[in-house]
Amino acid sequence: DAKTTQPTSMDCAEGRAANLPCNHSTISGNEYVYWYRQIHSQGPQYIIHGLKNNETNEMASLIITEDRKSSTLILPHATLRDTAVYYCIVRPDNYGQNFVFGPGTRLSVLP
Amino acid sequence: SAVISQKPSRDICQRGTSLTIQCQVDSQVTMMFWYRQQPGQSLTLIATANQGSEATYESGFVIDKFPISRPNLTFSTLTVSNMSPEDSSIYLCSVGFGLRPNEQFFGPGTRLTVL
Numbered sequence: 359d360a361k362t363t364q365p366t367s368m369d370c371a372e373g374r375a376a377n378l379p380c381n382h383s384t385i386s387g388n389e390y391v392y393w394y395r396q397i398h399s400q401g402p403q404y405i406i407h408g409l410k411n412n413e414t415n416e417m418a419s420l421i422i423t424e425d426r427k428s429s430t431l432i433l434p435h436a437t438l439r440d441t442a443v444y445y446c447i448v449r450p451d452n453y454g455q456n457f458v459f460g461p462g463t464r465l466s467v468l469p
Numbered sequence: 470s471a472v473i474s475q476k477p478s479r480d481i482c483q484r485g486t487s488l489t490i491q492c493q494v495d496s497q498v499t500m501m502f503w504y505r506q507q508p509g510q511s512l513t514l515i516a517t518a519n520q521g522s523e524a525t526y527e528s529g530f531v532i533d534k535f536p537i538s539r540p541n542l543t544f545s546t547l548t549v550s551n552m553s554p555e556d557s558s559i560y561l562c563s564v565g566f567g568l569r570p571n572e573q574f575f576g577p578g579t580r581l582t583v584l
Contacts, residue, residue, distance in 0.1 A: 390571075401473075401561050401575025402512065445511070456502065457573060459512040 361385070361448045367464040370440075376433040378463050380446030383427045389450045391422060392457065393431045395442040402445065402459070405431065436467045471496055471564050473576035481582045482552055489548045490579045492562030497542035500565035502573065503535070507558045515560075518545040552583045 363381040370376040382391065392407040406413055406420045408429075413420045419432040433440055445462040472495040482488050492501065501518040516524040516537055524537035539545040549556050562576040 392571075399578075401563070401578055402573075403575070404572040407571055456514050456517070458514070459504075461511050 361458070362446045362460055364444075364446050364460065364463045366461070367466070369466050369468055370433075370436045372438060372467055372469050373435055376431075376436040376440065376465060376467070378431040378433075378444050378446075378465065379428065380431070381428045382446070382448045385426050385448050386450065389448045391420065391426075391429050392447040392449055393418070393420065394445045394447065394457070394459070395440075396445070396462070397439075397442040405444075436465075438467050438469065441465060441467045471498060471566075471574040473562060473564060473574060475560075475562055475576040475579050477579060478577065479580040479582075481584060483584055484553055486552055487548055487550045488552065488581060489546050490560055490562075490581075492545045492547070492576055494543045494564050498564040499542075499567050500573075501539055501545045502563045502565075503537060503545070503547045504561040504563060504575075505558045506561060506578070512561065515547070518547075549581065552581075554583045557581055557583045 390407050390409050393405040394402040395405055396402045406415055406418050408420045408422055422429045443462040443464050445459050447457050474493045476491045503515040504512045505515055506512045514527050515530045515535055516526040518524050518537050518539040520539045534550055536548045559578040559580050561578045563573040565573045
């Protein structure tokens with residue numbers, strides 16, 4: 359069973375904020391929310407992760423709802439190079455647990 | 470961070486043959502993994518490459534089909550054996566630092582086409 363649900367695709371205008379939603383209604387208390395992205399013909403790239411507090415780094419912000427059943431990845435000023443497939447992954451913080459990639463959201467940043 | 474290289478970057482192979490893919494990391498890492506990405510699909514974990522011992526395979530993947538070696542902390546190989554057209558995929562190596570890595574670094578992938 360899929361642990362996360364994401365829209366199949368989204369468009370965003372260049373320079374605007376891209377808000378990518380993810381539903382994870384069955385998330386457990388020890389599970390983190392991770393975001394990766396895969397630009398065409400490249401391996402996936404880590405973006406950000408969080409447990410329950412909102413997180414921000416140089417790439418993006420992660421907003422997690424108080425009940426932790428959903429989250430939003432925000433790219434504050436999307437560029438054409440942000441066009442990629444974005445994966446939302448829920449993973450427990452246990453030894454040996456790996457990343458299970460779903461189909462992700464294909465984000466197209468339009469000029 | 471880690472810089473990961475894979476060889477070959479791509480190959481076209483005949484049915485029934487085998488191909489060995491190499492993954493080289495520029496620093497010692499704790500965890501190394503192999504993924505498959507079939508055309509138009511997401512990534513699927515094949516196995517965790519364990520140094521000095523047999524790899525740990527995910528459900529649906531077996532050692533006879535995908536033998537893996539990891540002789541040290543910077544290198545691993547994945548062999549795709551007795552290939553069929555269904556094995557046409559991108560094969561990606563990834564690495565992590567520590568036993569519970571928060572971030573995995575992925576190689577550029579090897580694009581395999583089986584005729």
